[in-house]
Amino acid sequence: MATIRKRNRKWHVQIRRKDHPTLTRSFDMRKHARAWAREEESKLDRIQAWQSPVSMHRLTLGDIVRRYRDEEVPKKRGADVETTILNAFLRSELVNNKLSEIEPAHFAAWRDKRLQHVRPATICRELGIYQHMFGVAIKEWGLPLATNPLAEVRKPKRDDRTPHRIPDSMVLQLEEAAMKGRTPLIIALLRFALETAMRRGELLALQWSDINLERQLLHIPKTKNGCPRTIPLTPAATAILLSLGRTKETSFVFPITRSALAQCWRRLCRRAELKDVRFHDLRHEAISRFFELGLSLPEVALISGHKDHRMLMHYTHLRPELIVLKLNATEPRDHY
Structure with missing residues (x-):
């Protein structure tokens, strides 16, 4: 009182x-x-x-999810996507269980059932969100749980998928498919992604105020790893921006939402009859092309924003035939 x-x-x-x-x-x-x-x-x-220990018998898993969604998720950069994931999870039967009843076996059963509909990588991402949710509830909200129930749940093995290289012929296929649609802006976005190696979120957040066409520089203030970076623009990237032109209606270079882009990309691939090609493959292709142009590892890392060079190598998929041409172009050495 x-x-x-x-x-x-x-x-x-x-x-x-x-x-x-x-x-x-x-x-x-x-x-x-x-x-x-x-x-x-x-x-x-x-x-x-x-x-209070009594709360374990009174509160449900859904109560935890809703509080985490409303209080913690808005602080994150990917709040929209994570909110969608949590809202979908709230429609499952699992969230009706009391916290006192929740065990790792419940999430293991949920994982196995979910694997019938989505990829292992999706499951790993969702389990990571729920594990962090319980961590916040225990450490910051004082939820009387001895351990995090997600810590003991085995994550499924991710797909060993090798990202596609996207040659010019495939780009032409995608462009022809785009011309049949109602979103011509996707062609410029596709080309610009190949010229800059920018992430999808960075492309959609790009504003004209971040670009200096005279100096051929582009500033990315918000990035995945939290470190802003400034990247050089290729002549082709500069030409794409000049062709778009700045309008008074919006400050964004590519005024399209994340969901609209995802839907547009699926339609493009379907029209072009391309299977298992993802938008993120454009970033892999761009990084590989930079290395094939002869840029050094630090130079490519500056453009891509990678801090870990091992992760940068994960994005690099050099074509052996180009290496053969390089080797043939070198002067033969005397054999001893």
Whole structure:
């Protein structure tokens, strides 16, 4: 219970709770003091409700998911995608279980059932979200769980898929398919992705204010690893931007949503009769082309934004026939 006293023309509020630091504050008006006291006591009530062992029998998994979605996810850069994943998870039967009943076996059964419909990589991503969710609930919300139930759930083995190289012939196929659609902007976006090796999110967030055409530089303020970078523009990339032109309607270079792009890409591949080709393969292709042009590892890392050179090698898929041409172009050495 909050204590409110008047001292020296001020209303002083003091709130004491067991296992919590004392809260104090002063106000000029009594009504403001009472309002603050009610708000803070309500917060403490919610905290104690979550930390109580009784909460394990009262709260459901759905309660955890909803709080995590509403309080933690908005702080993330990929909030939209993660919110969609959590909303879909809330439609499953698993979220109706009480927290006291949740065991690793529940998530293992959910994993096996989900594997019948989606790829292992999707399962790994979703399990990672739920494991982080329980970690936050235990460490920051005081949920009385001894261990994280997701820590003991085995993640499925990811597909050993080798990203496609995208030669010019395939680009032409995609462009011809795009011309039959209603989104001509996708052609410029596709070409620009091949010239810059930018991620999909970086392309869609690109604004004209980030571009310096005179110096042929492009600044990416928000990146996946949190480190802004400035990349050089190839002559072809500069030409693409000049062909687009800046309009007053929007500040974005490619005014298209993530979901619209995903849908457009699926239609393109279907029209072009290309199977298992992903938009992210464009980034793999672009990085491989930079190496084939003769750029050094640090130069390509500056463009791609990779901090780990081992991960950069994962994106590199050199064509052996080009290496043969290089070897044949070298002067023969004397044999001893």
